[in-house]
Amino acid sequence: MCGIMSRNDSLNEFKPFDGMTIVLGGDFRQILLVVRKGTRQDIVDASINSSKIWAYFNVLRLTVNIRLDASLVPAEQKEIANFGNGEITVEIPEELLISDATNLLMSLTDFVYLDLNDNLGDPLFFQERGILAPTLDSVEHVNEYMMLLIPELWNSKSPVETKGGMSVMLMRNIDRANGLCNGTRLTVTHLGKSMIAATVITGKRAGTNVTPRFPNIKISKHLSEYSA
Known part of the structure; x- marks a missing residue:
């Protein structure tokens, strides 16, 4: 795709992906990349948010967890969502x-x-x-x-x-x-x-x-x- 958009607008030549809109989807809390025999730092470095072009992306966050059971009351849904976001701690019973x-x-x-x-x-x-x-x-x-x-x-x-x-x-x-x-x-x-x-x-x-x-x-x- 390199060069296609810049043919119509010369200014796109200096933009990532020649100014084309690129949509990425994913969750960094899920499974990360697998780097063969790589260290923790190697995995982090291989992630897209470590790329030099990451600064050009506009991050949109999905805030509604559709996986939550519809039978849960709103208070329970909020508690589970907060736990997934690392906003609350859980005390394990003795x-x-x-x-x-x-x-x-x-x-x-x-x-x-x-x-x-x-x-x-x-x-x-x-x-x-x-x-x-x-x-x-x-x-x-x-x-x-x-x-x-x-x-x-x-x-x-x-x-x-x-x-x-x-x-x-x-x-x-x-x-x-x-x-x-x-x-x-x-x-x-x-x-x-x-x-x-x-x-x-x-x-x-x-x-x-x-x-x-x-x-x-x-x-x-x-x-x-x-x-x-």
Whole structure:
């Protein structure tokens, strides 16, 4: 597009994008760019608001959160919005704090998944429970520990690190009609050589048995700096 607008108006030659109006959309509180082997500063530097042309953009903020449940009263909607904007703090009740344990992860999992082995076949048990972690390293640490707690029901040769009866979460949209969307939680019921069978445990499709079809992923040796 370079040079197209400047043909009609020579003054556009000195403007970003030759004076053409460009609209960008996004939320910096959501997932940021992935810089391969990059540091925190590398990720910040790769963001559009670190570009030298960012000063030419007019930022318009969307203030209505359409994701809030319509059943919430206005006071609750405002509280959730303020929390998302970092304008309020949340005090965790004392009964939810673990302070006197020698093994914090063990105490946490025992608290959240009490009688785990007795409830492996109960989708409702996993639907009502979950452990949130602030970093991917913490997620992997918790997952590895939870894997040790769940007995292996069959000898799976799958490279996917999961077991039957384990709760998993989808990280992409696969089949919206059947409730297989980003954030959907499922319980693994069968592991095959090239497929995974599971039961949806959250949302309107809870209790539905599904066999998600994952698209083939092409692996290339030539990765850019923005490749995961």
